[in-house]
Amino acid sequence: MIADVLADATSRMDRAVEAAKEDFATVRTGRANPQMFQRIMVDYYGTPTPLQQLASMQNPEARTIVVTPYDKSALKAIEDAIRDMPNLGANPTNDGTVVRITMPELTEERRKEYVKIVRAKGEDGKVRVRGIRRQSKDDLDALKDEIGEDEIARGEKDLDALTKKHVDAIDDALKVKEAELLEV
Secondary structure, eight states, X not given: OHHHHHHHHHHHHHHHHHHHHHHHHTSOOSSOOGGGGTTOEEEETTEEEEHHHHEEEEEEETTEEEEEESSGGGHHHHHXXXXXXXXXXXXXXXXXXXXXXXXXXXXXXXXXXXXXXXHHHHHHXXXXXHHHHHHHHHHHHHTTTTSOHHHHHHHHHHHHHHHHHHHXXXXXXXXXXXXXXXXX
């Protein structure tokens, strides 16, 4: 039973770490990257639809992304959604068939802003991991009637080690992203 709780916590914490890493990928570095646009939702005939489902994205140059919609009628909606995306600083242009996005050069001040954003995303990821720990600890406490307190204490120790491992993984990914952002 304790093993089941720990296995569930492990899989949920793994997903939280992956979600944090995906969040980090949405913050741009010196290069334009199609992953920066994975969270953009486009109003497609009144339905919020992920940009990835409406268009293909290519990266022909270091600071340029070309978005080619599958349905040309969605071109204006895609352009508006990209323009309205916060923390991007890009101005998309529409030539009638594709949307070109040229990313501006990052200034030192903008890089520092991005570091703050990444740190906030990292803290959100750690909060998710700690929330999973709290729920798993409650699950372990609920087993006290069936299992001895010594076993519960060992399970909580394992849970704490698991939590530390996942929080450290988020911290490591955060350090890598910060170094990437501050690199000129």
